């Protein structure tokens with residue numbers, strides 16, 4: 150199968166590529182390396198024991214996108230490319246709308262022009278109305294509360310409309326909960342630019358000594374220990390969900406939306422303890438004020454993915470922490486200064 154992957158050099162993309170290559174897919178990656186590195190693709194080729202075609206380009210550059218798709222002639226597209234920082238999206242909303250929405254429109258148009266009608270799209274649990282009670286099924290009310298989440302909601306609708314307009318189209322929309330962890334080799338992992346916003350990359354840096362202390366945002370939530378509870382999912386499980394969704398999209402038509410999580414919640418302090426165990430060291434922390442926009446709890450109902458895709462997460466929170474620590478300790482500067 151020929152698969153065209155936008156944003157394939159990023160955190161989730163790179164892990165998915167390894168599994169695609171191992172599954173004998175012929176892969177073309179289209180990435181502008183805004184928040185990723187060509188070094189990741191070098192490592193993906195090694196881990197996947199196969200070559201892939203890498204095209205450097207921006208999804209908003211319709212000409213470049215079309216040329217790349219014409220050359221690749223894919224059976225399906227996996228669309229990861231997009232800006233993804235919630236805080237930044239409130240500061241630069243137009244950049245988010247431009248990249249995530251215009252870029253996705255350009256991609257669908259270019260797919261139409263080469264007759265490719267199957268897509269797997271990276272959406273996010275951020276699309277759910279946070280005032281609703283978890284666990285979230287796919288039917289829960291939507292209501293993103295930041296520009297990033299709204300771009301995901303809009304693009305979901307655009308893809309559903311695109312799929313509805315042609316009976317041979319198939320779209321799988323995956324709503325990720327909190328992806329963490331790294332490949333077991335420790336060769337690829339999450340490499341955020343600057344100071345991490347997300348919990349596990351932040352804890353990793355504190356454990357590695359490059360940041361002094363974790364700030365736990367809020368100790369007075371209505372959860373087991375007062376700290377925020379999330380549905381963390383190992384990136385390897387998330388990658389295998391893409392392969393399952395791709396296979397489903399190849400044999401069906403129409404559009405389907407799936408939550409991709411474990412269905413289990415873990416609090417900030419539970420994650421911290423699990424990471425301490427994985428790293429074999431204590432991690433300094435301090436409980437501070439709540440972070441604006443955070444909710445007490447976000448957990449997936451994953452029964453639809455299990456029922457329809459035959460997919461289920463395999464890895465535990467301990468696996469997530471030990472693989473994240475393995476990646477961090479082997480690559481203290483991420484992909485920078487790599488040989």
Ligand code: WQD
Nearest residue numbers: 233235273275346347348351364365366377378379417443
């Ligand atoms: C998890 C928990 C924090 C950092 C975000 C996006 C979402 C997504 C995944 C995008 C919360 C607490 C965090 C820290 C802390 N994906 N925390 N100290 O906010 O659930 O989801 O990332 O594509 O769209 O919103 O994830 O990792 O930032 O936070 O105490 O330094 O950890 O308050 O309870 P979040 P997170």
